[in-house]
Amino acid sequence: STMAEPQPEWGIKLSKAFCIPQRVILALFGFSAILNAYTMRICLSQVITVLVVKKNYTADTSHAVCEPEEGDTGPKPGRAGGDYEWSEELQGFILGSFYIGYLITHLPGGILADKFGGKWTLSLGILLTALFTLATPTAINYGGPYALVALRILMGLGEGTTFPALSVLLSSWVPSTERGKLGALVLGGGQVGSIVGNIISGFILDSYDWCYVFYCFGLIAILWFIAFTLMCYSYPHSHPFIKPEERDYLMSEIPQTKEGKPPTPWKSIVVSVPMYALISAQIGHDWGFYIMVTDLPKYMADVMRFSIKSNGLYSSLPYVTMWIISVSSGFVADAMITHNCMNITNTRKFMTSVAGFGPALFIVLASYAGCHRLLVVAFFTIAMGLMGTYYAGMKLTPLDLSPNYAGTLMAITNGIGSIAGILAPYMVGVMTPNANMMEWRIVFWVAFIVLCVTAVVYCFFASGEVQKFDDGTNSFKKAPAA
Numbered sequence: 001s002t003m004a005e006p007q008p009e010w011g012i013k014l015s016k017a018f019c020i021p022q023r024v025i026l027a028l029f030g031f032s033a034i035l036n037a038y039t040m041r042i043c044l045s046q047v048i049t050v051l052v053v054k055k056n057y058t059a060d061t062s063h064a065v066c067e068p069e070e071g072d073t074g075p076k077p078g079r080a081g082g083d084y085e086w087s088e089e090l091q092g093f094i095l096g097s098f099y100i101g102y103l104i105t106h107l108p109g110g111i112l113a114d115k116f117g118g119k120w121t122l123s124l125g126i127l128l129t130a131l132f133t134l135a136t137p138t139a140i141n142y143g144g145p146y147a148l149v150a151l152r153i154l155m156g157l158g159e160g161t162t163f164p165a166l167s168v169l170l171s172s173w174v175p176s177t178e179r180g181k182l183g184a185l186v187l188g189g190g191q192v193g194s195i196v197g198n199i200i201s202g203f204i205l206d207s208y209d210w211c212y213v214f215y216c217f218g219l220i221a222i223l224w225f226i227a228f229t230l231m232c233y234s235y236p237h238s239h240p241f242i243k244p245e246e247r248d249y250l251m252s253e254i255p256q257t258k259e260g261k262p263p264t265p266w267k268s269i270v271v272s273v274p275m276y277a278l279i280s281a282q283i284g285h286d287w288g289f290y291i292m293v294t295d296l297p298k299y300m301a302d303v304m305r306f307s308i309k310s311n312g313l314y315s316s317l318p319y320v321t322m323w324i325i326s327v328s329s330g331f332v333a334d335a336m337i338t339h340n341c342m343n344i345t346n347t348r349k350f351m352t353s354v355a356g357f358g359p360a361l362f363i364v365l366a367s368y369a370g371c372h373r374l375l376v377v378a379f380f381t382i383a384m385g386l387m388g389t390y391y392a393g394m395k396l397t398p399l400d401l402s403p404n405y406a407g408t409l410m411a412i413t414n415g416i417g418s419i420a421g422i423l424a425p426y427m428v429g430v431m432t433p434n435a436n437m438m439e440w441r442i443v444f445w446v447a448f449i450v451l452c453v454t455a456v457v458y459c460f461f462a463s464g465e466v467q468k469f470d471d472g473t474n475s476f477k478k479a480p481a482a
Contacts, residue, residue, distance in 0.1 A: 007240060007242075007244060007247070008240050010240070010241075011239075011240035011241040011242075012241075012244060014240075014241040015241045015242055015243045015244070016243075018241070018243070021243070021246050022173075022236070022239055022241075022242045022243070022246060023173045023174060023178075023182070023236075023246070023250065024182070025231060025232070026169060026173050026232050027170075027173075027174070027182045027185050027186050028185075029224075029227070029228050029231065029232050030122075030166050030169060030170070030186040030189070031185055031186050031188065031189040031192070032189065032224055033122060033123075033126055033162060033166065033189065033224065033228065034162060034163075034166070034186065034187065034189030034190050034193060035189040035190075035192050035193040035196065036126055036129075036130070036193065036217070036220060036221040036224050037126060037129065037159050037162045037189075037190075037193065038189065038190050038192075038193025038194050038197055039193045039196055039197035039200070039217045039220070039221075040129050040130065040133045040155065040159075040197075040217050040218065040221060041098060041129075041155070041159060041193075041197075042193070042194055042197045042198070042293055042294070043197050043201045043213050043214065043217055044094075044095065044098075044136075044152070045095060045293070045294050045295070045296075045297045045298065046197075046198060046201035046202060046205060046213070046297050046311070046312060046315075047201065047205065047210050047213055047214075048086075048091060048094070048095065048298070049297060049298060049301040049302075049311070050205055050210055051084045051086075051140070051210065052084050052085070052086050052091065053083065053084065053085050065302065065303050065305060065435070065436055065437065066303065066304050066305050066370075066371035066373075067305065067371070068305045068307075069305060069306050069307050069310060069373075084144075084145070086145055087429075087433075088429040088430075088432055088433050088435060089426070089429040089430055089433070090145060090429070091298075091429055092425045092426040092427070092428055092429020092430065093149065093425075093426055093429065094145060094148055094149055094152065095294045095295070095425040095429075096294070096421060096422045096423070096424070096425040096426045097149040097152040097153050097156070097422075098152040098153070098155055098156040098159075098421070099156055099290075099418045099419075099421030099422040100153050100156060100422055101152070101153040101154060101155065101156025101157035101158075101159075101160060102156035102157075102159055102160045102418050102421065103156070103160065103415050103418045103419060103421075103422070104156070104157060104160060105125070105156075105157050105158075105159075105160030105161050106160045106161075106163075106164060106411045106412075106414055106415035106418070107164075107408070107411045107412065107415055108160075108161075109121055109125070109160050109161030109162075109164040109165055109407075109411060110164030110165075110167070110168070110407040110408045110409075110410060110411025110412075111264070111407070111408060111411070112161070112165075113161070113164050113165040113167075113168040113169075113407045114168055114264075114405065114407040114408060116234075117168070117169075117172070117234025117235060117238075118165040118166065118167075118168040118169035118172070118234055118407075119169070119229075119232060119233060119234040120234075121161050121164070121165040121168075122161060122162060122165035122166060122169065122228075123225055123228050123229055124161075125158045125159060125160070125161035125162055125165065126158070126159070126162065126221055126224065126225055127158075127221075127222065127225045128154075128155075128157070128158030129155050129158035129159050129221065130218045130219075130221035130222045130225065131218070131222075132151055132154050132155045132158065133155065133214050133217055133218035133221070134214060134215060134218035134219070135151060136148070136151055136214045137210075137211035137214055137215075139151045160415075163410055163411075163414050164407045164408075164410050164411040164414070165407070166186060167398060167399070167406045167407045167410040168406065168407040169234065170182065170183060170186065170399070170406075171254075171399060171403055171406045171407070172234065172235050172236070172254065173235075173236060173250065173254070174254075175249075175250065175253035175254060176253075176403075177334075177338075179334075179396065179399060180330040180331065180333045180334035180337075180392055180396070181330050181331060181334060183330060183391070183395075183396055183399070184326055184327045184329070184330025184331075184391050184392060185327060185330075187326065187391050187395055188323045188326050188327050188391065191319040191320070191322045191323035191326065191388070192319070192323055194293060194316060194319040195316040195319045195320055195323070196316075197217070197316075198297065198311075198312045198313075198315045198316035198319070199312045199313060199316050200213075200216065200217075200312075201213050201312055202309050202310075202311055202312015202313060202315075203309065203312065204216065205312075206309045206312075236250040236251060236254075237251060262471075264405055264408050265405075265469040268467070268468065268469035269405075269408075269409070269412070269469060272401075272467060272469065273461050273463075274397070274401060274461065274462055274463035274467065275401070275409070275412070275413075276457075276461065277457060277458045277460070277461035277462040277463070278394055278397045278398070278401070278409075278413050278458070278462065279412070279413050279416050279417070280454045280457040280458055280461075281352050281356070281390075281393075281394040281454055281455065281457070281458035281462070282394065282413045282414065282416065282417035283416065283417050283419075283420055283450070283454055284356055284450050284451045284452075284453070284454025284455055284458075285355065285356070285387065285390050285394070285417070285451075285454075286417035286418065286420040286421060286424075287420040287423075287424055287447060287450045287451070287454075288359050288360070288363065288387065288447050288450070288451050289387065290420055290421040290424045290425065291424045291425070291428060291443065291447055292318065292363075292380070292383075292384060294421075294424070294425040294428075295424075295425060295428050295443075296315045296318070296380065297311055297312075297315045298428075298435070299440060300314055300315055302435035303435065303436065303437050303440055304371070304373065304376060306373075314377050317377060317380075317381050318380050318381045318383065318384030318385070319384060320381075321381050321382070321384060321385030321388070322384040322385055322387055322388040323388065324385070324388070325385045325386070325388030325389060326388035326389070326390075326391040326392070329351060329388060329389040329391065329392040329393075330391060330392045332392065333347050333348075333351060333392035333393075333396075343464065344400055344464030344465065345462065345463050345464035345465065346464075347392075347393075347464065348392075348393050348394060348396065348397055348400065348462060348464045349393070349458065349459050349462055350393070351389040351390065351392045351393030351394075352389075352390060352393035352394045352455060352458050352459070352462070353393075353455055353458075353459055354386055354389040354393075355386060355387050355388070355389045355390035355393055355394075355455075356390075356451050356452060356454065356455025356456075356458070357451070357452060357455055358382075358383065358386030358387070358389075359383040359384065359386050359387045359451060360447065360448040360449075360451035360452050360455075361383075361448070362379045362380070362382045362383035362386070363379075363380070363383045363444045363447055363448060363451075364444050364445060364448045365379045366379035366380050366383065366444070367437070367440060367441040367444040368441075370437070394458060394462070397413075397462065397464065398410040398413065400463075400464045400465070400466070401463065401464075401465075401466065401467045401470070402466065402467055402469065402470040403466070403470065404470050404471075405469075405470065427443075427446075428443050431443050431446075
């Protein structure tokens with residue numbers, strides 16, 4: 001197709017009705033896309049605590065788990081278990097199985113989005129995930145744990161395209177001067193999704209049957225799909241009702257080389273040292289993050305023994321902090337670069353270090369805080385809060401290294417990182433057969449080591465400069481001055 005067809009008359013007329021720029025509307029839809037992706041992904045972590053048979057706490061483990069929370073007794077105990085006899089290991093496998101599918105569609109998602117634009121790659125993925133979410137109660141009731149695993153893998157397949165497609169949409173719509181702000185806004189959808197997912201799940205489980213958790217989040221996502229499909233387009237030049245002046249501004253600000261893009265320079269990417277630094281930081285972050293996302297509700301339920309309503313609340317507090325810090329660190333990073341306090345590379349290294357060493361320390365402290373409910377929640381909250389700076393750090397590195405192939409780079413790093421999403425919950429299940437505090441402490445020490453080692457690697461080898469392979473050649477020579 002030619003680069004830019006003229007805008008239709010009706011579109012120019014309609015554009016006068018909008019007071020917000022289309023790129024901001026796109027960012028808000030991107031934010032809510034990730035929000036939906038996360039609520040559908042994580043609600044199972046809350047539901048599983050009421051599906052499985054209640055733990056039988058014997059006298060000898062009394063030192064290893066806490067007293068139940070006050071107000072957790074009465075005719076309907078907040079921790080009434082379900083009827084499913086699933087071992088910790090099986091629960092770990094169920095919670096991790098999502099990431100098997102997630103991993104598979106990452107690269108295809110990035111390549112498809114780079115080729116056809118991000119709109120449909122993103123929206124169809126979310127739609128599929130929503131349909132599978134609505135089917136989850138049926139799968140659990142009639143097919144048991146393995147039907148659930150199969151469905152979670154399918155949900156992962158749908159959601160794998162989310163981040164790569166959004167990277168492509170952002171690189172087509174967001175000028176580099178606004179990348180930190182709008183980028184952090186969009187990527188912050190993950191934290192807000194975790195907050196909303198945990199709190200709403202807790203309230204629904206407290207008063208209604210567990211199947212309504214899945215129906216609620218599935219329906220919201222389908223509504224999102226309809227609105228997004230009507231409102232958003234892959235490129236500024238293909239958007240019929242964008243204001244003409246915004247269209248001209250974006251087309252002048254953002255390199256429009258999308259059409260005849262040379263094939264992905266795999267060879268240079270595979271031998272690129274900054275890429276390996278990026279992958280290292282991603283694995284570290286994902287290991288810490290996925291342990292928290294999939295297993296914090298279980299820790300709060302099995303070890304701290306919070307009631308289901310408080311569990312929803314306290315499991316979501318860390319994400320509130322993480323979100324506030326991730327958005328503000330986006331502004332800080334943009335300001336540091338604009339005012340020349342630090343160059344892009346050092347800004348990214350600084351943010352990534354805070355996001356590695358900080359959480360490592362506080363996760364371990366939380367496990368030594370024993371049953372002091374306030375301290376434990378505070379430490380987990382600080383840990384996740386500090387992890388938020390990673391959004392202004394390594395999460396933007398693919399856009400720094402190669403604006404042209406950001407979708408593919410994001411897919412490689414996110415894909416490899418999500419292996420941690422499969423391994424971490426499963427490993428937690430294997431390491432905590434009795435779900436007591438001593439076993440969990442080892443889990444947190446392992447997370448400490450992984451977070452620190454990967455952050456050190458990133459600090460030595462990362463870069464924030466555009467790489468030579470961005471022009472699509474596999475050469476390592478500087479391009480001759482035109």
